[in-house]
Amino acid sequence: MIDINGRNPFAKFTYREVNQKLDKTFGMGLGGRVQELKDFKWLDKKQGYDVPLYPQRTVVQFNSTYMELTGRQDRIRGDVTFGSIFFLTIISIGIYYTTASVLLDISKGNTYAIAYVGVITVLLILMAIYLLALLSTELFTYTYLPIRFNRKTRKVYVRQANRKVEVFDWDELKFYMATTYKDGGDVRGITLADDGMTITGMFSLPFVSDLTAKEILGGTQLKQHFELVRRYMEGDDEQLIEVKNAIRYIHPVHKKRETPLVSFQRATLAALDSDENMEYPKQALRLHWTHLAVIIQLWLRYLGRLLSINTSITPKFSPEIEAESQIDTNDPHDLNKHLPEGNIEEANQPIWKKLVVSVALILFGIVMLFAFAFFVDMIGSIRGHHPDFFGRLWYLFSFNWLF
Structure with missing residues (x-):
């Protein structure tokens, strides 16, 4: 289960048993029962919700055959x-x-x-x-945990944190909004046993709302994300185009790791806890002077994300699943071939702007190193030690060692 096993280091060894223990202890996990779920609200797959569609920068691949999203933990990748x-x-x-x-x-x-x-x-x-x-749940693992929704086979393929792939039948899935997890609410898909009560499988959609329980169960943010998936799987060709038009960014990590600049942007979105439409970063990344309070946290998250992403490998589905996911070579809705507006905007940025951003990122990193060194020196001074990390960094970056 992505939302729990994503932070359970022993899930890869005793997957089913650990979830059962989680269920007995916290009332959540595989082997649980519907009546034990807390703070949740059912969602209807057949009922269309009249809300804007929010991909929230989670789309990795999109075409007429399948839509692939990042896993739930991608937004806070590097925190652990x-x-x-x-x-x-x-x-x-x-x-x-x-x-x-x-x-x-x-x-x-x-x-x-x-x-x-x-x-x-x-x-x-x-x-x-x-x-x-x-x-080990973030280092030397997969760069992301894909969730693939196949319109043709009506199956959902989920790469779980235990490195196994779970296959769900879309028509058997039931969805609900949950607020039980500590970092916010999400939308979860579950399968039930023949008794209609025992939970036999579960996964979470990528977007997480950091609002209060009351606001989450009101459902605006989560419904917008769920409706994107629901309309893709349940809708006709016209609704397929509606979903396609809502996507401004493709995050093509199925081919290569994200760049350091993209990692910084995604770490920033997570640090600012924005619930805006993240497809439009000028709205979601509106900066305010109060954000200076999270600048150290942002830098640490960024460093953690860089280390996590760059020690991991790109996940691949099995040949059998790929055979079920064949894309028409002339598919007009293949956004990985026909890039959406947001990707084109970023690709067409002038070279000078890219250089300025890169230099600013490097300078920001150096400044944060000095800030961290100053902090360590202060702690050392309080304890009667004088490590002088700040002075050593100054010696290094002032190039005095060359003379």
């Missing part, structure tokens, strides 16, 4: 990476000092202190093992 590395650094320092303390106590024959510090060391090591496992 920078968070885990940060805490692993702290834990490593803790392990170093506690181990040194144990060795000192051994030399003094203080057995009580040895036991106390030893327990702390073991706990820190266990925490480090968990963080390393958590880190």
Whole structure:
């Protein structure tokens, strides 16, 4: 299940069992029952919702045969990476000092202190093992977890976080808006057992709303995203064109990794928690002076996303699934061949503008390194140490070492 297993480092080993435990503990997961779902509202696949269609920059491929979207966790890709590395650094320092303390106590024959510090060391090591496992969900894995909706076969192919592909029959899926997950609400598709109550499969659509539970269940943002998928799978050729016209950006990560500039843009959208139509970045990326409060968070997210994306490989579906997803070579609705307006706008940016943005991004990175070094030096000074990372960075970037 994307929304839970995407952050469950042990899902790849005990997929079904872990979900059942999650269900017993939190009331969510595979093996759960419909009556145990909390804060949810059913959506009707057959009923059209009169709302604007919001792709929210999640479309990877679009044509008359299938539409492929990114997975739910793509919007916050890199958060676990920078968070885990940060805490692993702290834990490593803790392990170093506690181990040194144990060795000192051994030399003094203080057995009580040895036991106390030893327990702390073991706990820190266990925490480090968990963080390393958590880190494995973003490093050396897939660049994204695709969800492919096939209009012809009426099947949905979902690459799960356990690296397996789940195949769902569209006509058997039931959808609802959920608010139970900690980072916001989403739309989930589920399959049920013959009793009509036991949940046998689940996946989430990519877009996540960070609004309150009441606003989420009002459903405007989530319905706009769901209606895009519903209209693509249930609509006629005219509605297919409506869906196509709503898409301004194709995110072609099925062919290659996203560029550093695209990673920064997507990290910015996540950091600003914008619920605007992300197909129009001038609206979604409206900056305000208060956004300075998240500038460090934004940079850390960006670094985490870069590391996560560039250590991972592009996922591929099996030859059998690709055989079911053949595209007409003359398909007029193939947006990967006939790029939508947003992609063309970005491609036609003048070279000087691209250079300015690239240089600004590099300068921003250098400034953030100095800010981080200054922060570390302050902490060191409080503890009586003087690491002078700021001075070392200045020495490096001022090129004094060349003379």
